[in-house]
Amino acid sequence: MRRNVWAALTGVVAAAAVLASAELVAVFLSAESSPLFAVGSLMIDLAPPGVKDLMISLFGTGDKAALLTLLAIVIVIGACAAGLLQYRRPPWGIVVLIAFSAIAVVAVTTREGASGFAAVPTVVGMFVGVLVLRALQQRLKRWESREEGTRKRAAAAAAVIASGVGVPVAAEVARTASPAEPRVTPGVRTGPASYERRQFLTFFIVAAAGSAIVGLGSRLMNATAAAVTSARNALVLPAPATPAPVIASGAELGITGLSPVITPAADFYRIDTALQVPQLNPDTWSLRIYGMVENEVTLSFADVLALPLIEDTVTLTCVSNEVGGDLIGNATWLGYPLRDLLARAKPTAGADMVLSKSSDGFTAGSPLEVLQDANRQSMLAVGMNGAPLPVEHGFPARLVVPGLYGYVSATKWVVEMKVTTFAEDMGYWTPRGWSALGPIKTSSRIDTPKNASGQSAGTIPIAGVAWAQHTGIAKVEVQIDGGSWAEATLADAISADTWRQWVLPWQATSGDHTIAVRATDASGYTQTPDEAPPAPNGSTGYHTIQLTVQ
Ligand SMILES: Nc1nc2c(c(=O)[nH]1)N[C@H]1C(S)=C(S)[C@@H](COP(=O)(O)O)O[C@H]1N2
Ligand SMILES: [Mo]
Numbered sequence: 108m109r110r111n112v113w114a115a116l117t118g119v120v121a122a123a124a125v126l127a128s129a130e131l132v133a134v135f136l137s138a139e140s141s142p143l144f145a146v147g148s149l150m151i152d153l154a155p156p157g158v159k160d161l162m163i164s165l166f167g168t169g170d171k172a173a174l175l176t177l178l179a180i181v182i183v184i185g186a187c188a189a190g191l192l193q194y195r196r197p198p199w200g201i202v203v204l205i206a207f208s209a210i211a212v213v214a215v216t217t218r219e220g221a222s223g224f225a226a227v228p229t230v231v232g233m234f235v236g237v238l239v240l241r242a243l244q245q246r247l248k249r250w251e252s253r254e255e256g257t258r259k260r261a262a263a264a265a266a267v268i269a270s271g272v273g274v275p276v277a278a279e280v281a282r283t284a285s286p287a288e289p290r291v292t293p294g295v296r297t298g299p300a301s302y303e304r305r306q307f308l309t310f311f312i313v314a315a316a317g318s319a320i321v322g323l324g325s326r327l328m329n330a331t332a333a334a335v336t337s338a339r340n341a342l343v344l345p346a347p348a349t350p351a352p353v354i355a356s357g358a359e360l361g362i363t364g365l366s367p368v369i370t371p372a373a374d375f376y377r378i379d380t381a382l383q384v385p386q387l388n389p390d391t392w393s394l395r396i397y398g399m400v401e402n403e404v405t406l407s408f409a410d411v412l413a414l415p416l417i418e419d420t421v422t423l424t425c426v427s428n429e430v431g432g433d434l435i436g437n438a439t440w441l442g443y444p445l446r447d448l449l450a451r452a453k454p455t456a457g458a459d460m461v462l463s464k465s466s467d468g469f470t471a472g473s474p475l476e477v478l479q480d481a482n483r484q485s486m487l488a489v490g491m492n493g494a495p496l497p498v499e500h501g502f503p504a505r506l507v508v509p510g511l512y513g514y515v516s517a518t519k520w521v522v523e524m525k526v527t528t529f530a531e532d533m534g535y536w537t538p539r540g541w542s543a544l545g546p547i548k549t550s551s552r553i554d555t556p557k558n559a560s561g562q563s564a565g566t567i568p569i570a571g572v573a574w575a576q577h578t579g580i581a582k583v584e585v586q587i588d589g590g591s592w593a594e595a596t597l598a599d600a601i602s603a604d605t606w607r608q609w610v611l612p613w614q615a616t617s618g619d620h621t622i623a624v625r626a627t628d629a630s631g632y633t634q635t636p637d638e639a640p641p642a643p644n645g646s647t648g649y650h651t652i653q654l655t656v657q
Contacts, residue, residue, distance in 0.1 A: 110194075110247070110251055113247055113311075114193070114194035114195075114244070114247060115186075115188075115190045115191050116187075116311070117190040117193070117244055117247060118185075118186040118187050118189040118190020118193065118200060118204075118240065119183060119186045119187060120239060120311060120318065121236045121237070121240035121243065122182055122183075122185070122186035122204070122236065123314075123315060123318035123319065123322060124232070124235050124236045124314060124318045125208060125229075125233055125235065126143060126182075126232060127232075127322030128228075128235040128236075128321070129142050129211075129228040129231065129232030130143070130228070130321070130322050130325035131228075131321055131322075132227060132231045132232070133329050134325045134328050134329060136224055136225075136227055136228060137222075137225070138328075138332035138336070139218065139221070139225070140215055140224065140225040140226075140227065140229075141215075141228060141329045142208075142211035142212075142214065142215050142228065142229040143178075143326070145214040146178065146214040147174055147175060147178055148214070148218065149213070149214035150174060188203060189204050189207075193240055193241075193244055194244060200244075201237050201240060201241070204233065204236050205237070208230070208232065208236070211229045212229050212230065215229055239314050242314075243310060243314065246311075249303045250307045253300035253302075253303045254300040254303075254304075257299075328383070328386075332384075332386050334386075334388065335386040335498060335502070336498065338389055338390070339389075339495050339503075342495045344495060345412055345416060347416045347417055347418035348416055348417065349416075351420050351439050352419075352601070352602060357598060358598050358599045358601050359598065359608070360598050360608045362555065362568050363555065364554055364555030364556070364570070365554045365568075365571065365608060365610075366554050366571075366608075368601065368605075368608055369420070369438065369492065370437050370438055371492065372492050372497050372500065375438060375491075375500065376425065376434045376435065376436050378427065378434060378513060379469065380469055381467050381469075385465065385520040386498065387466055387502065387503055387522075389502075389503040392407070392408050392503050392504065393405055393407050394406045394504065394522060394523070394524065395523050395524070396449070396451075396526070397452075397525055398458070398526040399455045399457065399458035399527060400453055400454055400455060400458075401452070402453055404448070404451050408489075408503050408504070411504065412489070414447075416442060416443055416489075417441075417486065418439060418441045418442075418490075419439070419440060419484040419486070419602075419604070420438070420439045420440070420601050420604070421440055421484070421507050421509045421605060422435060422509075422574055422576055422604065422605045423436055423507065423517055424513065424547050424574065425512065425513050425514070426513070426514050426536075426545055426641055426644065428645075428646065429641060430550070430638070430646050430647070430648045431553070432646075435606070437601075437605050438492050439491070439492055439493070440486060440507045441488065441489055441490030441493075442486030442487050442488035442490065443487045443489075444486055445486055445487060448524075449461070449478060449479055449526070452526065454475060454526045457528065458475055458526045458528060459474065459475050459476070460474060460475055460526075460527050460528055460532060461478055461525070462524070462525040462527050462532045462534065463518040463521050463523065464521070464522060464524075464525070465501075465519060465520040466520045466522045469518065470532075470533075471506070471513075471518045471534045471535065472534035472543060473506075473511060473515055473516045477508060477516075478508065483509055483510065483604075484604070485506070485507065485509065486506070487506060488504065488505050489503060496519075501519025501521070504520075504521055505518060505521055509577045510546060510547055510576040511545055512545035512644075512645060514534070514535070514536045514541060515534055515536075515543075516545070529543055541644065542644040544644070545644055547574070547575070547576045548645040548646075549573075549574070549578065549580075549634055550575075550634060550647075550650075551573035551574070551583055551609075551624045551634065552624070553569060553570075553585075553650050554570055554572065555568065555569070555571070556569065556622075556652070556654055558652045558653055559654055560654055562615055562656045563657045564615050564656050566613065567613055567615050568612055568613070569585055569595075570609065570611070571609060571624060572608055572609070573606060574605070574607070575603075575629065575630075576603070576605070577603055578628045578632075579602075579603030579629035580626055580627075580628055580629070581627050581631070582594060582597075582627040582633075583597060583609040583625070584624070584625055584626075584627075585611045585624050586623045586624075586625075586649075587613065587620060587621070587622055593611060594611075595611040596609065603629065617656050617657055618655070618656060619654075619655050620653070620654055620655075621651060622652050622654070623649045623652075624649060624650050624651075634647070635647050635648070636648060636649055
């Protein structure tokens with residue numbers, strides 16, 4: 108009887124392990140792929156209307172809590188059954204565990220907008236659960252068989268005593284009358300009953316406590332992530348008081364293989380030090396501007412949305428971008444000008460840097476005069492391409508500064524701006540081998556054709572993008588097979604702060620070819636052919652591709 112209770116409890120711990128590992132994997136994959144609530148939603152969806160009405164009439168607004176309680180009861184009963192079955196009729200306990208997990212897989216994968224990966228957390232959880240169940244039951248069986256042996260020996264000794272032979276003989280009988288060990292995994296060392304009992308209990312407690320801690324911690328993270336996602340979905344951004352300059356239709360050449368002039372948020376490169384994307388609730392977010400200022404300023408998200416916002420198209424670039432790399436993207440940002448924000452705080456004399464800080468401790472040090480520049484639309488951005496910032500791009504607010512690499516300016520999940528000096532403070536990457544100042548270097552990239560592509564002979568466009576943020580692109584030249592530099596046609600510029608598409612039609616002849624590109628910016632500077640790695644302040648050299656034309 109007591110053993111049956113333990114057997115049932117192994118099922119409960121195994122179920123806890125399933126849920127805990129699924130939640131943990133969901134933390135890294137997507138909060139929506141957590142099976143627990145997906146099963147709850149599936150129950151709601153599948154419940155016949157009568158049952159739904161009954162639930163609502165019985166429990167009123169508490170119907171969600173009632174549903175989750177019901178779900179918990181079903182899980183515990185199912186888990187006890189699995190534990191008992193595995194003990195009495197293996198492998199039926201494992202079958203029950205897999206069946207329950209299969210229901211959860213259906214629930215997570217049929218959710219609105221679920222990706223194919225949504226099943227991964229539940230499947231991983233199922234495997235962990237099966238392993239935990241088997242490990243627990245093995246230990247339980249060893250404990251049982253040992254105790255049975257002890258009991259049989261005691262019974263035999265008692266029989267001897269009762270027959271009047273005497274205690275010493277009884278002890279001998281007790282020692283030798285031990286029956287063969289029943290049902291013990293071959294090759295597994297066993298010890299006395301007390302030892303096996305400890306082995307079982309230790310594993311049981313560790314698995315139970317581990318599942319509880321990991322499960323609750325991960326669930327909390329997933330719940331936060333889901334809450335922030337829904338807060339973001341519910342957010343309606345105000346229209347800009349100053350809209351972005353209209354993008355001329357001639358800014359987009361529309362060539363296959365060429366990066367679109369506006370990068371969709373989903374394709375926008377992402378660079379940050381965050382292992383876990385910070386989940387900030389706009390209702391509790393605030394930005395504090397302090398340090399060398401006359402007025403310390405603290406703004407809530409509602410305060411920011413109430414300000415006259417501007418919109419502007421700005422190309423962000425990462426200093427780690429290799430020549431020809433893709434750590435660059437162009438978006439239309441909605442936000443409040445940093446110069447106006449700083450004007451409210453009134454920096455004091457001597458300040459020359461703004462150290463912006465994210466909720467997870469990343470910092471960027473930007474020159475104060477750049478942020479105050481009347482001709483530069485540096486902003487505290489809340490929108491990207493007409494939608495709230497995606498969570499991984501800094502929701503609810505980030506900085507965008509035209510002309511500076513991201514590591515010295517584009518702080519995502521920004522919560523603080525400290526007005527300070529370069530002598531006093533350093534951004535995150537400066538002590539790690541990167542320059543304190545990071546103006547973006549004039550550069551260019553060939554998007555099409557690609558390296559080594561099996562291009563056929565004929566006229567094809569060579570096309571790409573070129574950028575010199577806040578200076579502007581004046582000219583792009585292409586060199587084929589080491590010949591003279593030919594000037595490419597430039598697409599219309601959006602502004603000096605964005606990249607510019609370019610194209611050069613090419614009579615491709617069969618054979619091997621080398622194509623290089625270089626840009627000249629509006630200041631008259633032409634890209635240097637000298638190759639430099641990204642560290643400490645940005646790569647240089649010409650993007651060059653090699654291809655064979657059929
Ligand atoms: N909080 C935070 N903000 C950050 C970073 C970071 O690591 N943490 N990285 C910066 C760097 S190096 C770049 S290039 C840009 C990239 O912005 P994106 O991910 O939106 O493209 O974010 C900047 N802002
Ligand atoms: Mo970066």
